[in-house]
Amino acid sequence: MSNQNNNGGVSRRTILRTAGAAGAALAATGLSTPAVFGQSRKQIRFLNAETSIDSIRALKVAAAEYERQTGVEVVIDSVPLGDVFTKVTTSLRSGKPYDIATVAFVGHVLLLANEGHLVDMTPLTSKQEWGKNILFPMDGKTYWYPYDYNLAWIYYRKDLYEQNGLEVPKDQATFLANAQALTKDNMSGSIFPIASNGATNWLSPGFLWAEGVEIFDDQWNIIIDSEENAPKTKAYLDFFGDLYKTMPSGTSQASYSEMLTSFTSGSVAHSAYAGRLVETIERNSPDLADKFGIFPYMDSSGTGKAVNHGYDGWVVLNTGAAEESMKFMEWFTENQLINFLHTAPLHFQPARLDIYDDKRWKAHPLIEKHAGLVESMKGFLTDPDLTITSIDTQGPEPDLRPGKVFESFALSEMLQQKCLLGTSSDAALEMGAQKMRDAIA
Template sequence: MKPIDKRAGLLTRRQTIQGIGGVGLGLSVSGLAAPAVHAQSKRPIRFLNGETGKDTLAFFAMAAKLYEEKTGTEVIIDSVPLGEAFTKLTNGIRSGTPYDIGTTGFIGQVLLLAEEGHIVPVNEITDQYEWGNNILFPIDEKVYWYPFDYNLALIYYRKDLYEKAGLSVPTTWDQFATNCEATVEGRQKGCLFPIGSNGATNWMSFGFMWAEGVELFDNQWNVILDSPELAPKAAAYLDFMARLYPTMPTGSLQASYGDVLSNVVAGTVAHGAYAGRVIESAERDNPEIAAQLDVMPYMDSTGSRTAANHGYDGWMVMNTDNSSAAMEFMNWMTSELIVDFLHTAPVHFQPTRLDIYDNDRWRDNALIKKHSGMIETMRGLITDESVVVTSIDTQGPNPDVRPGKVFESFALPEMLQNKILRGMDSDEAVSAAAEKIRQAVG
């Protein structure tokens, strides 16, 4: 099953930046509009779901039925692919028939809706729990979404190939590149990290650069990629990726999410980046490979720092005349049924709430028990403060539309292409990328 294209644009991760005017209400970023307080009504709660897996759809049907039996309030679940959710939400706002709860896969959407007063804070729910690192994205100390999972891009590797070649888990770029080179054999390639101008490259290929300490903006939103301190690190990253490229399959330029997933699950590459869905896909389609997979974080050049490329999904309570009822439903679902929801994609839906990891019922799942070592590795990445958890669209001092514009510009994938495909000097490629970022953010 081809994964959802969750990281291919500023708002929907599939649309272009020109779509940001879709709400059509000014989208000021100077201060948040005060949310209205509405009385609770008994009309149905309309929930726009963006997770369309078979088990997840069955969960929402069950949850709606239980809630109506419990309270007498009907919950209407509409489901669309996540890439279409923001458009459907904003169309509802424009037409005067807004949803009461919506799903998002991009913090930029949360920011825009909060700025316009279209969503309400959910602190009364989120304040009840302890959360993993860098996931709530508060705006003026208000939390405007309930993040239900991390979609961190991690590096999957083949344990059997490591054992066969006598390899150890790498902690430096040189060790990782050596392992990729050592696992090339015939049609089997060493690794796959996309380099095309697409969302897959934005999500899967820059974790090494984050681990090296590269950042795009300073605290005043100045572009610092080509600063004297960071430019040599970014150039070294390009040199490293150029070394990896010969160990990749042909077609890396156009590699998509689905291409990386299928290559890892098929066992045709020894290393590849993805989130937890790899395990669920491999268990279904290639159990022998599933038994040989493990994960590692991205590493830096010296072995001193690790990173995971950020990813996330969440629910928002919309500012409607039914907000109070929607909040009550959300409070009930996230307290009573969150484990049931997470079990619909048990490895892919990596919990954001730290209490879930010690929940006996959550742990009593066949896939979670089978891959418990991997689960603990994933847990460590969101609790260890030394691990860098970031991405292009979460760069900068606070949530803002500017990193999303950089994401959509594909400045960083083009930096890779300039080095690997066009043979540009690494320093020149970094300078060109920095200039394109400045143009993208105005």
């Protein structure tokens, strides 16, 4: 889930809300078998959702070089992430489809693949080794090319830990004690969002995943309140209720931007985010650049750990230019991908494991400067004992139902009931579980 601007970017809710309407729009195309458009054209239309100046420039430079080498024009159109899926489906209905597009929700990949609109990208993805839980295969085939993770972990003020004699926490009780100890002198101990927004869905469930809590069983039943999961979920709500007392006023409405600015302003000791927070520190608060560290979300026993999932990738649509589009993607991912990743060097965490050892990628100044952080980021992908999951990737296989639970904001409302209204964890869980069931009914 790449954020697209200095205010923290696009909520995944915006993306997910298009799924139902756009799914109906796909059905309305009547393309139960893939249509073929523009058989003779020498042009590829690429819909990009990374709208920073640097990312657009990198794509356009790559497009110009490909045209110079092959004579095939690659037209780059850029729109905000929340508009991408609607733009794709509109182009399909118009008979002038995009050939390549950015996607940031596995449900959209599923919708497009089920309607026959996507090309199997396994010939490209099979060439490389990937981090865990990123290819989302469907019937043994991969229908997208993931270019990055947007994993969420916890940032902490390393200098304050040293000054106060605190240890990096391995369990939730220690983390809570550290946050409480640092709530002083105009400093809040932590900030984690609880509002009904994408930031909460992305940045606050990590403690649940570390406990091993699951939302669905293999038959798509809601099991967050099952005999096995209920005690862990209620303990999470109890923990979060106490942690909320260490957070600044206004946290009840916090979204992406507050998670960035609170930490970079020096007003909170712990925050959660992906690599973009480091880039924000370097740009806005360089004095903090050597004063922070990161660690994963932890469970109550000190044995479980997790990071919350996030991801972005590209799909090739099954148009008359599909063969040429696959050629371009093969060339781009082999020759230009690193240049593109360098446009957000720490936020665009590579999904391909070979890139971490590529000297061209490692040569970026920020990657060199934060080599220890990068090693930790890679370690999250290779650690067999660490969980990488999210609300929208829960369940036995890619499906729209986790997305519906995501959009219901049931988890956010559980946290609001506990933190703002003082509702018992039993009652908050009961309400949240029922809302999840209603969402997928």
